[in-house]
Amino acid sequence: MSFRKALFWLLAGACGLAMLGYCLYFDRKRRGAPDFKRRLREKRRKENEKAKERDTKFRKLKDTAKLQDFFLQEIQLAEQWLAIGEHTKSTEHLANAISVCTHPNELLKVLEQTLPPHVFEMLLHTIPYAVERLETALNEQD
Known part of the structure; x- marks a missing residue:
């Protein structure tokens, strides 16, 4: 595998993990809101x-x-x-x-x-x- 392809896949994986972390963070924040269950x-x-x-x-x-x-x-x-x-x-x-x-x-x-x-x-x-x-x-x- 060439250096460019390896770099591309590394960046793609990092972006995927960042997106997953972003989603998990805001989902946890949403569920942790005091009025979440009431709403x-x-x-x-x-x-x-x-x-x-x-x-x-x-x-x-x-x-x-x-x-x-x-x-x-x-x-x-x-x-x-x-x-x-x-x-x-x-x-x-x-x-x-x-x-x-x-x-x-x-x-x-x-x-x-x-x-x-x-x-x-x-x-x-x-x-x-x-x-x-x-x-x-x-x-x-x-």
Whole structure:
């Protein structure tokens, strides 16, 4: 191995170790903060409340008219989030709409042509979770 290659690998290893040390230092500092656990519990509590709200919405979907209203509402919310660049929230609402749609394949074809490719990929990954939430909520209601 030549001197330049050895020097390159030595510097690359040193940079890698420095980056690892940097990450470990700030992670330890973050976890050692006095209010870390409190903030983490609050964040998880808020996420659980949002999940319960979504499940409550799903449980109310036995009526066809309510189902159609829910579908249209989710499409509108998805459009609003997409317009401001919030792709994650947009895909969640689109996945909810697809999970209650009577013809999801046709809707997916339309969305594939209209959505940016990376957003459509995110949507495809989100759909199974939305369907699972819907099925769980409907089974709990019975």
